[in-house]
Amino acid sequence: MNASMKKKAALLVSTVLLAGVAAGCGNGGNESPAASNDAPAASSGSPETLTVEVFDRGIQGQPDLNNNTWTKYVNEKFGKPNNAVVKFVTVPRSEEVDKLNVLMAANEAPDISFTYDGTTVTRFAKNKGLYTLDDLLAKHGQQLKAYLGDTVLAYGKYEGKQVSIPAKRTLLAWNGMFIRKDWLDKLGLPVPTNRDELYDALVAFRDKNPGKINGVIPWATAAAGMNYAFGNLVQSFWGPMSEEEFVTTTNWLKPGNKDAFKWLNKLYAEKLISPDFALDKTAKQADADVTNGKVGFYAANWDYPMVQKIREPLKQNAPEASFVPIDAFKNGEGKYLKEMYNENGLFSFIPKSSKHAELAMKYLNWMADPDVLFFLQFGEEGVNHTMVNGIPQGIAQTGDNMQMSNLNLDYTLIVNGAELGDTEKNVKTYAAALATGDQSYEKLAVDSYKINTTDGYTGFYYGVPNEANIKYGKTLGDMNKQMMDRLIVAKPAEFDALYDKLVKEYMDAGGKAVQDENVKHYREIKAGSN
Known part of the structure; x- marks a missing residue:
């Protein structure tokens, strides 16, 4: 894979579109409001109302999503200086695409709406339901443009026009691989750096059972499509390809793909993989096996050992267990190819029915101010967080100070993930948020992130739906x-x-x-x- 492949961002907009869902279809064409459809300026003394979507995640004890610490800050710091009132419109997280399509079809979508579904945004743009934003960005979005950069903004283009504002994803790692270091030490084995060494470790786990437990599982996995996948194993078998072949060919036909599954088939036949993994449709069994100390190796999200449902029961059931991240799947070119998330997260857009497009752009641009973004993510020091070695550690909150998503994701529309201006700090902050301030997980997080972005690639950005x-x-x-x-x-x-x-x-x-x-x-x- 050549260098241009690694640099090209990916938005696989050809995801599955829900059948029968109405596409947004506002008024008029797809021209920029700055050119032909500017909203009239608010008159003096008459605040302009800006509506902004927010997810309702149904969190127990959550405050009023339109009246809490974060919304009050928004209206105080942005609303008053701009003679505006920002009103948040709740959309159920579990129904967000369905609800958004209904609102768009009725020309009732919030002035700033968002979704994670790139295909939905493309459909809205194709049906001329969105403002194009190039002129607005040039006029009112300079700080936003500087923060996101051309690479991230490219994900929000359709037919060469900016139709949405993608959030910047600050952490790109996806899958990770983790092995019981304490078991390796007992057996005198090195941390695996290739398939052969991993195979030897799995066989030793099976035959020597260093944990002295019933039902040892060398490699825990679950049914396809669930967590507990195969890391970058399959990519390590792929042979040389041109960029076109790498980008366009289905994985099932890539050279070496068959050999990858034959190797997994061999491991299963040798009882090195969870025996009933195909029946584990929810990954609950794999979780139980890991947290009960039965598992020697697994591949899952890069941060999985840090999530509460794994780390806490594992501490109780097998306090001696020590999982470390590894890179064991090297290809024939000496690379550890692994797919990463693309550089964007959610897509914010302005429906064509909006009468407040300029104010909407000003709001997104205001959010790109580092001080604003910091407060929305971490709040006030001593109230919402404490600083430990330069890393904000969250303080558990209830009532108006409660955040309904990690790092207040639903109120920080221009970023997915902690934003401290430095990747290592972002990783440590994310680990601290997951592990509720347990600094022992910072090294695990930093090591895992580094490993799982080495030789990473993202899918090709087509810019049009398949x-x-x-x-x-x-x-x-x-x-x-x-x-x-x-x-x-x-x-x-x-x-x-x-x-x-x-x-x-x-x-x-x-x-x-x-x-x-x-x-x-x-x-x-x-x-x-x-």
């Missing part, structure tokens, strides 16, 4: 999960024939159509850039 994926995506997604599970548990003698059969069925069910459209879009983009 219509075939919208049509076949749900079917292909379900097939993909079933294929992974079936191939791993298959009888080794039947593996090759089964792989070929399942891949053909996958391609016939829409995989080829999706791949062909990816090739078409990729070549169009490359031709346009020459």
Whole structure:
């Protein structure tokens, strides 16, 4: 994979669109409001009302989402100087796409609306339901532009126009791999740095059972699609490819992909993987196995050992357990390829029905002020947080000071993740927030993040939806999960024939159509850039 691949940000806007959901369709064309549809200036003494979406996550004991410490700060620091009132419109988190589509179709969406679903935003733009924002950014968004940068902003473009403001994702690591260091030490084994060393460790865990427990599980995993995946194992088997092949070819047809699943099939046959993983549809069994001290190795989110449901019961059940992050899947070129999150998080946009587009842009631009962002994420020192070695440690809150999401994500629309201007500080802050101030997790977090962004790549940014994926995506997604599970548990003698059969069925069910459209879009983009 060449250098340009690593640098290119990814927004895979060809995700599954909910069937039958109405697309937003406001008034008029898709021109910039600064050019032809500016909202009239608020008259003196008559505050302009700006409506902003906020998720209702249904948290027990949560305050009024439109009247709390954070909304009061917004109205005091932004509202008053701009002769405005900021009103927050709640949308249930579990129904956000459905609700947003209804609001857009009725021309009743908040002046600043947002979603994590890139396909939904693209549909709104395609149906001319959104303002284009280029002129507004130039006029009222200089601080916002400087903070996000061209790479992040590129995720919010459609047909070359800025139609949404993507949030900056400050932490890009995705999957991680963790092994019991205390077990390795008992067996006199090194921390694995390649597949062979990991295999030797898994066999030793199975045969020598260093924890002296019943039902030892060398490698814990769960049904495909759940947490407990395979880290970057599959990528480590892939052979050389051109950028076009790497970007557009379905993983099932990439060179070496078959060998990766054959290796997993071998591990399963040798009882090195959770015996009933395919039945574990919720990952509850895998969680129980890890927290009961039965597991030697697992792959999951890069921060999984720090989450409360794992760290607390593990401390109680196996206080001697020490999981450390590892990088054990090196490819033939000596790289540890691993997919990362792209640089953007949620997408904020201004519906065409809005009469307050300029004020909306001013609000997002105001939020890019470092002091504003810090307060919205961490609050007041001594009240909402304390500083420990330069890292804000949250103080548990109830009532108006309560944050309904980690780092107040729902009120900080321009950023996903802690923002202290330094990646290592951001990682430590995130770890502190997860582990409620337990500094012992800071090193684990820093090490895991570093490992799981080494040789990282993001998917290719097409900038247009893959219509075939919208049509076949749900079917292909379900097939993909079933294929992974079936191939791993298959009888080794039947593996090759089964792989070929399942891949053909996958391609016939829409995989080829999706791949062909990816090739078409990729070549169009490359031709346009020459």
